[in-house]
Amino acid sequence: MTVEMWLLAVSAPLLPAIVAVSSRYGDKVSTLCHRAVAWLLRLVRGGVCARRTHAFVFSSCTHGNVHSVLETFDLYADTHASAAIGPETGEVLDDVVKRVRPSRVLELGTHCGYSSVRVLRLLPPAGRLVTVELDPLTADLGEEIILVAGFKHAQFQVLTSSSAEVIPTLHSVLEPAQKSSDGFSLVLMDHDAQQFLPDLLALEEEELLCSSGCSVLLINRRQRAEDLREILDHVRVRPDCFCVKMERPCVVEIFYQKDKAGL
Known part of the structure; x- marks a missing residue:
């Protein structure tokens, strides 16, 4: 059926x-x-x-080898529909992670774990990824793939919830000693595009965006400009703390900084 x-x-x-x-x-x-x-x-x-992608990657990759996991994802995507963003968008993500050098990353939309693995392999030893997935089964599959790639639970946390519900609780996920103003320096939005603007506003309201600078990556899977129009219109009328740093068909980078002088 x-x-x-x-x-x-x-x-x-x-x-x-x-x-x-x-x-x-x-x-x-x-x-x-x-x-x-x-x-x-x-x-x-x-x-x-996610189930089909997971089954192929889990059975075909070399467990504990992050490069093998990513290569197996890409191999599957060559001939099948995949929830992974793919190597082209993945390389853009890599470039941003290397430039931003974040210690705390928030990902909204775990999917099959591909982006999580790409991010985790570039984080510093003390870095941490918090990834959020609405569907419980997909969250479990994504978490298993992250573990298969060789990462430990101390390096990441998978939260099963809607983005709207989880954002107000994220302060408790960060280390107790970490100030809210020193929140996430990289946010990856790869979930429902209709939630991009509400979630950006909620993250700002909760002071979860690092005030000294936070890059927000919007994954535009359908590559339709209208899917991002609402959030980009909002960003462009707030030059005091937002700017569009990169704009490509598949991904857009918004930069947030509370101090206007730093923009």
Whole structure:
């Protein structure tokens, strides 16, 4: 059974109620239902993709060898749909990590663990990655791949939650001695593009963006400019603390700095 057929089977019993509510509230309900189905479809497809990618990488790579893990990911992506961002976007990510030299990284959207592995291999010995994944099964698969690559739990933490729910709790994830103003110096957003702006605002509100400078990478998987329009419009009207540092079809880098003089 395809994902689309499964969704139809699940939603069929709800159709009478949906029709009744839609007749009263019209377009608002229709739009809401469309967004809910689209979100569920992305979630299910992402889980299926992560399972298949995980199975191939786990069985084909050399365990404990980070380079083998990444090469196996890329080999799989040559012939299959993959949740991994791929080597091209991965090299852009590498360049940013090397330039920023972060000690604390936040990743929103673990997926199959590919980006997590790329980031972790470039962090300093005391560096740490916090990665967030909405789907519990995908989170478990991604965590296993990170461990297969040779990294230890002391170097990373996988949180299973929505980004909106997890952001207010991230202070407790950082070391107790670490001040909130010295939060994450690199944030990777690779989840729902509709959450990019709300999550950026929440991270700023919670003072989780390093005040001396934080790079926020937006992964534009569909490479559609309209997916990033809202967050980029917001950034461009706030030159006091934001600027667009790099803009490519697959990835955009936003730079945050609380001190305007540093921009």
